[in-house]
Amino acid sequence: MAVLALYCDYQGREDQSAMNMIGSLLRQVTVGGVGIVGEIRNAFEKSRQGGGNGFGLAEMIPLFVKIICSLKRVYICIDAIDELLPQHRSEFLRALRQIIQEAPNTRLFLTGRQHVRAELDEHLTKGAYTVHIVPDQGDIS
Numbered sequence: 001m002a003v004l005a006l007y008c009d010y011q012g013r014e015d016q017s018a019m020n021m022i023g024s025l026l027r028q029v030t031v032g033g034v035g036i037v038g039e040i041r042n043a044f045e046k047s048r049q050g051g052g053n054g055f056g057l058a059e060m061i062p063l064f065v066k067i068i069c070s071l072k073r074v075y076i077c078i079d080a081i082d083e084l085l086p087q088h089r090s091e092f093l094r095a096l097r098q099i100i101q102e103a104p105n106t107r108l109f110l111t112g113r114q115h116v117r118a119e120l121d122e123h124l125t126k127g128a129y130t131v132h133i134v135p136d137q138g139d140i141s
Contacts (some may be wrong), residue, residue, distance in 0.1 A: 005077040025064065081110050082115065082116045
């Protein structure tokens, strides 16, 4: 089993592209997996042959899916998804949709402000479990 987590930070939103976010998840799932690291290195080297500059998101997602499919269960937790830039968020949500479609052992847990709900519904499964939380002034104090 693997539990992978990302925190979307408003101040780092320029660097939080779909490629970097999926890369971070890939890095987390490979910790301690010597064979897996070799497979990633081989995929990267293969993509560089022919003058390319490494693999992109289209190559990274299938590799990530292959690795997580070898596990019984994978939980991906993403906090403050509303903090991503809209163009990064849309691409990242499409990547997450592809991952959960191709890796049925994977579960997503997302947090974000209400204004991104329609976008989540557009890119991910409609009717997902939702818990609406309203901050209490006492909590903030």
